[in-house]
Amino acid sequence: MAQNSTSAVADRSAESEGLVVQKNLVKVEGLWKLYGENQSLATDAAGASITKQEALEKHRTVIALKDVSFSVDRAETFVVMGLSGSGKSTLVRCLIRLIEPTAGRILVENDDILQYDESQLVQFRRRKVAMVFQHFGLLPHRRVIENAGWGLEIQGISKEERYERTQTALDLVGLQGWEHAYPRELSGGMQQRVGLARALAQDPEIMLMDEPFSGLDPLIRRSMQGELVKLQRDLKKTIVFITHDLHEALRLGDRIAIMRDGQVVQIGTPEDIVLNPADEYVEEFTRDINREEVLTASSVMDKAEIVLLNSQTPKEALEILLSRSLDSGCVVNDKGECVGSVTVDEVARASKAGSTDLASAMNGSTKPVSKDTSFGQLIPLSLASDRPIPVVDDDGKLVGEVHREKLAAGLGSRNHINNVD
Amino acid sequence: MDYPLPTEKQGISFSQLQNSALFVFGLGAGVVAVIVFAAAAIWGSQMEFPIDAGRSVGARIDAVVDWTNINGDWLFSAIKIVVIKILITMEDALLWMPWPGLVVLVTLISLRLGGTFVAAFSFLGMMGMGLLGLWESAMETLALVFTAVTLSIGIALPVGVFAARNNRFDAVLRPILDGMQTMPSFVYLVPAIMFFSLGNVPAVMATIVYAVPPAIRLTNLGIRQVSPEIVEAARSFGTTPMQLLTKVQIPMAMPTIMAGINQTTMMALAMVVIASLVGAGGLGEDVNRALGRQEPGAAAIGGMSIVIMAIVIDRLTQGVVKKRQDALRGT
Ligand SMILES: Nc1ncnc2c1ncn2[C@@H]1O[C@H](COP(=O)(O)OP(=O)(O)OP(=O)(O)O)[C@@H](O)[C@H]1O
Ligand SMILES: [Mg+2]
Numbered sequence: 001m002a003q004n005s006t007s008a009v010a011d012r013s014a015e016s017e018g019l020v021v022q023k024n025l026v027k028v029e030g031l032w033k034l035y036g037e038n039q040s041l042a043t044d045a046a047g048a049s050i051t052k053q054e055a056l057e058k059h060r061t062v063i064a065l066k067d068v069s070f071s072v073d074r075a076e077t078f079v080v081m082g083l084s085g086s087g088k089s090t091l092v093r094c095l096i097r098l099i100e101p102t103a104g105r106i107l108v109e110n111d112d113i114l115q116y117d118e119s120q121l122v123q124f125r126r127r128k129v130a131m132v133f134q135h136f137g138l139l140p141h142r143r144v145i146e147n148a149g150w151g152l153e154i155q156g157i158s159k160e161e162r163y164e165r166t167q168t169a170l171d172l173v174g175l176q177g178w179e180h181a182y183p184r185e186l187s188g189g190m191q192q193r194v195g196l197a198r199a200l201a202q203d204p205e206i207m208l209m210d211e212p213f214s215g216l217d218p219l220i221r222r223s224m225q226g227e228l229v230k231l232q233r234d235l236k237k238t239i240v241f242i243t244h245d246l247h248e249a250l251r252l253g254d255r256i257a258i259m260r261d262g263q264v265v266q267i268g269t270p271e272d273i274v275l276n277p278a279d280e281y282v283e284e285f286t287r288d289i290n291r292e293e294v295l296t297a298s299s300v301m302d303k304a305e306i307v308l309l310n311s312q313t314p315k316e317a318l319e320i321l322l323s324r325s326l327d328s329g330c331v332v333n334d335k336g337e338c339v340g341s342v343t344v345d346e347v348a349r350a351s352k353a354g355s356t357d358l359a360s361a362m363n364g365s366t367k368p369v370s371k372d373t374s375f376g377q378l379i380p381l382s383l384a385s386d387r388p389i390p391v392v393d394d395d396g397k398l399v400g401e402v403h404r405e406k407l408a409a410g411l412g413s414r415n416h417i418n419n420v421d
Numbered sequence: 422m423d424y425p426l427p428t429e430k431q432g433i434s435f436s437q438l439q440n441s442a443l444f445v446f447g448l449g450a451g452v453v454a455v456i457v458f459a460a461a462a463i464w465g466s467q468m469e470f471p472i473d474a475g476r477s478v479g480a481r482i483d484a485v486v487d488w489t490n491i492n493g494d495w496l497f498s499a500i501k502i503v504v505i506k507i508l509i510t511m512e513d514a515l516l517w518m519p520w521p522g523l524v525v526l527v528t529l530i531s532l533r534l535g536g537t538f539v540a541a542f543s544f545l546g547m548m549g550m551g552l553l554g555l556w557e558s559a560m561e562t563l564a565l566v567f568t569a570v571t572l573s574i575g576i577a578l579p580v581g582v583f584a585a586r587n588n589r590f591d592a593v594l595r596p597i598l599d600g601m602q603t604m605p606s607f608v609y610l611v612p613a614i615m616f617f618s619l620g621n622v623p624a625v626m627a628t629i630v631y632a633v634p635p636a637i638r639l640t641n642l643g644i645r646q647v648s649p650e651i652v653e654a655a656r657s658f659g660t661t662p663m664q665l666l667t668k669v670q671i672p673m674a675m676p677t678i679m680a681g682i683n684q685t686t687m688m689a690l691a692m693v694v695i696a697s698l699v700g701a702g703g704l705g706e707d708v709n710r711a712l713g714r715q716e717p718g719a720a721a722i723g724g725m726s727i728v729i730m731a732i733v734i735d736r737l738t739q740g741v742v743k744k745r746q747d748a749l750r751g752t
Binding site: 096098121122123124125126127136137138140141150155195198202 | 648650651653654655656657658659660661664668669672673748749750
């Protein structure tokens with residue numbers, strides 16, 4: 001989750017050492033798109049301070065994008081969110097040059113795609129990137145398999161290979177058995193699966209998705225989101241996902257960019273957006289968000305104050321805890337994996353009983369939780385437990401502990417909370 | 422690769438311009454009307470125009486046509502050879518099959534595209550033409566019409582496609598097509614005779630000029646009507662403009678293009694009698710001859726044959742259009 005700071009570090013080192021491999025795949029710098037009479041606003045000094053309203057009234061120019069900059073890491077799901085007309089579609093179309101930006105740079109693996117000539121652009125669209133559209137954009141007179149194989153067909157790939165690769169993509173999105181149906185015969189959700197399969201069949205590094213689930217009814221939308229999350233776990237594509245629905249953004253995004261009037265007003269992790277909204281506009285979005293679902297253990301955990309080794313005896317543990325005047329401590333094994341926690345009472349009882357095994361003391365120990373555990377799951381655990389809950393990373397290594405008071409604070413005001421980065 | 426979006430035009434200033442232009446125009450029209458009424462009151466109906474330019478403008482056009490005739494001779498000869506070749510091939514093809522073969526074939530196609538009623542109509546109509554001794558005339562007319570329509574399609578597709586992709590060309594083309602369609606078709610006969618002398622060739626050429634506009638118009642319209650979302654999606658996958666045209670736009674525009682071809686065919690049939698004035702054979706010649714000899718019966722029979730032919734062709738092409746539409750709807 002915390003890719004912000006790490007990516008910045010990786011960037012800097014990559015640049016200074018001139019390394020080819022770098023973490024961010026797409027980098028957008030100072031991107032403008034204007035519609036109308038006064039195209040020079042993008043490069044003028046005047047443009048920098050002008051509002052969308054002023055530009056429209058005084059210059060008869062629509063500012064669709066205003067000085068947008070961000071970067072997207074490899075395998076990251078980057079969500080762009082904003083109200084209608086905030087420039088989301090314009091932005092994502094610029095990334096594949098369906099719309100030509102007025103000014104700025106778009107670097108994909110350090111190549112400025114805005115400098116591409118026509119044939120380079122065609123190659124870029126065929127190899128690197130694929131897009132999924134809100135209204136699907138399927139060809140009505142072609143069967144599902146021919147629609148999903150579109151990208152391969154226009155590259156001149158043989159029918160056999162095309163069908164094989166397309167079939168794989170159709171299987172991935174759960175459309176086996178529908179290969180020979182026509183789009184009209186499918187429900188909206190299934191049509192969008194075809195759109196998704198068409199993009200996946202290209203095996204692109206980057207997937208652009210412009211409100212792909214907005215046209216679907218809520219239940220289907222939720223299940224499609226779930227499937228996308230599952231797919232992404234295996235495929236690890238770099239995704240730029242457009243939505244106007246914060247729930248969707250929070251569910252899918254590793255990071256979220258919030259747009260207003262063509263400008264990016266905040267970029268951050270889901271927790272960031274919910275806990276530290278940059279301004280009232282963002283706060284308005286987050287108002288009806290259920291914090292229990294968004295916040296995770298990692299956003300409220302503290303560093304473990306003490307780490308006990310399971311090779312220590314209860315007596316040694318008791319001394320350590322008392323010397324620091326702590327009520328409890330987490331216990332790890334020799335690999336650094338957390339095995340549980342003990343309270344002062346427990347170790348005192350065990351050492352009185354003459355036990356030499358710390359593990360035997362951990363009677364009421366709570367099982368460690370993953371750092372991605374949501375508040376919703378943490379709260380009952382925390383209430384049932386008489387001690388802080390250990391938090392572990394994906395490898396089972398101890399990364400912190402959650403105190404009950406911190407949980408309560410996280411649900412209420414947004415002060416007293418860790419900045420996740 | 423990127424075609425200008427209509428919405429990227431500067432719509433605001435344009436509408437204002439339109440408003441002020443309208444105002445000036447209205448004012449001017451008012452002033453002119455006052456002057457005209459005043460003049461009419463003074464001179465009455467005796468009033469003459471200050472000059473009579475009719476003759477000299479006509480002579481100018483004559484000169485242009487003459488010049489073209491002399492200097493474009495090689496071109497007209499080439500066109501003539503090609504058209505004759507197509508005509509003969511068509512006619513040979515139609516007359517190659519003995520009449521029962523063609524009757525059965527057309528009836529079967531009608532059955533497939535139009536259903537039993539159309540099939541029955543086709544069968545009876547064709548038998549009628551044969552029994553009335555008009556078979557050969559009908560085939561000659563059919564060859565003439567098919568040749569004109571084939572050449573019209575050859576012209577209409579590229580022109581229509583280009584007009585769909587280029588707004589400026591479209592703006593210039595539109596009034597020209599209007600003119601071609603409203604101009605009395607007789608007018609085309611004069612230069613047609615001069616360039617191609619008498620016979621079937623000038624008839625075909627005049628027919629094309631008269632009949633090609635709907636095919637161009639509807640090709641243009643059909644391609645413009647393809648949903649921009651589908652075009653955008655196709656382009657996003659690295660579709661080249663040519664692939665876009667052949668694999669997306671034309672297939673999706675097909676029903677509309679076919680409707681244009683249907684109209685073009687109907688208009689070509691409407692030209693059959695007029696074209697016989699420059700020496701075209703077939704049913705038109707029969708009707709024309711009946712006119713000269715004052716034989717209303719023969720004229721009626723020839724005319725009816727043309728109508729029957731038109732109905733059959735219309736139902737068949739509409740059947741094709743409908744099949745394409747169903748295919749596009751994916752049912
Ligand atoms: N072709 C165009 N001509 C003029 N203005 C345009 C054009 N396309 C978009 N705009 C303007 O650019 C701005 C951004 O539009 P965009 O479609 O990117 O918004 P969006 O965030 O995708 O909205 P939505 O949620 O409704 O899809 C809007 O103010 C819109 O009016
Ligand atoms: Mg949009």
